[in-house]
Amino acid sequence: MKRFIFLLMLVLSFAIFTATVSAATTHQYVGPKKCKMCHRLEYKTWLNTPHAKATNVLPKDKKNDPKCLECHATTKDIEEVTCEACHGPGKDYKRGSVMRNRKLAIQKGLNIPNEKTCLKCHNTKKCKHVKSFNYKTMFKKGVHKFRHKM
Numbered sequence: 001m002k003r004f005i006f007l008l009m010l011v012l013s014f015a016i017f018t019a020t021v022s023a024a025t026t027h028q029y030v031g032p033k034k035c036k037m038c039h040r041l042e043y044k045t046w047l048n049t050p051h052a053k054a055t056n057v058l059p060k061d062k063k064n065d066p067k068c069l070e071c072h073a074t075t076k077d078i079e080e081v082t083c084e085a086c087h088g089p090g091k092d093y094k095r096g097s098v099m100r101n102r103k104l105a106i107q108k109g110l111n112i113p114n115e116k117t118c119l120k121c122h123n124t125k126k127c128k129h130v131k132s133f134n135y136k137t138m139f140k141k142g143v144h145k146f147r148h149k150m
């Protein structure tokens with residue numbers, strides 16, 4: 001009986017622990033139209049990058065395959081590799097008052113992408129179409145234009 005209670009406590013504390021962790025790190029996705037409102041240049045130039053047709057390039061029978069959508073979409077409900085695939089789910093940081101405060105925006109889920117962000121998907125071991133990745137040249141071809149000089 002003692003042993004059973006001990007095990008029960010162990011399971012319970014683990015459940016509470018994981019619930020706390022996910023509450024602190026789960027933000028929701030809103031889709032790229034919500035960012036377009038304030039970031040027109042980035043949106044319009046993103047449309048010309050290959051990421052804006054990442055789901056579209058999949059063969060017909062793979063367009064719903066979770067194994068492919070992991071990199072060829074943003075979530076199972078948001079097609080293409082959109083803003084939030086690189087910048088993080090936006091529901092909690094997209095308000096102007098939050099966005100103007102970089103530190104707060106990051107706390108609320110904003111990601112400032114770097115090479116590591118790209119390599120999550122540009123992983124030659126996981127898709128036979130992936131070529132080797134050079135951040136400088138891939139950045140020029142794959143990232144939108146900026147309002148501010150980078």
Ligand code: HEC
Nearest residue numbers: 034035037038039083084087090094095096099100102112
């Ligand atoms: C209500 C307007 C508004 C919306 C909606 C909005 N932003 Fe912003 N964003 C801003 C403002 C204001 C800044 C502050 C800097 C600037 O003026 O560009 C900013 C800054 C940023 C930055 C630069 C952060 C840095 O310091 O390097 C990124 C990246 C960004 N937004 C991404 C997004 C994404 C992705 C979305 C959609 C999920 C989004 N924003 C939605 C207004 C907005």
Ligand code: HEC
Nearest residue numbers: 057058062067068070071120121122123126127129130131
């Ligand atoms: C780990 C992430 C990842 C997974 C998983 C993945 N892909 Fe890809 N795929 C990519 C990336 C990144 C590219 C672009 C590669 C490049 O140009 O270097 C790509 C390119 C492609 C292309 C070429 C597109 C073009 O414009 O020529 C096809 C087709 C493709 N993938 C099909 C698939 C299919 C089908 C699956 C599922 C069985 C899949 N991929 C799973 C990341 C992935």
Ligand code: HEC
Nearest residue numbers: 032035039042043046051081082083086113143146147148
């Ligand atoms: C393939 C990844 C990727 C996607 C997709 C993407 N971005 Fe970016 N974005 C970047 C990178 C990389 C930077 C530069 C980060 C740095 O070095 O500060 C950046 C910078 C920014 C900035 C700050 C610079 C500026 O323009 O003032 C904003 C705002 C921004 N992105 C908005 C967006 C929006 C809106 C979308 C969707 C329409 C989007 N991004 C899609 C990778 C991406």
Ligand code: HEC
Nearest residue numbers: 050053054057071072081085113117118121138139141142
């Ligand atoms: C969520 C997954 C994902 C992330 C993150 C991502 N990419 Fe991609 N990228 C893809 C997929 C999928 C394709 C293929 C799309 C197509 O063929 O239209 C692609 C295609 C590209 C291409 C075109 C390659 C070619 O050979 O024409 C470039 C360039 C590129 N990405 C650069 C970047 C850079 C730079 C970053 C990081 C700032 C990045 N990507 C982040 C999934 C991703």
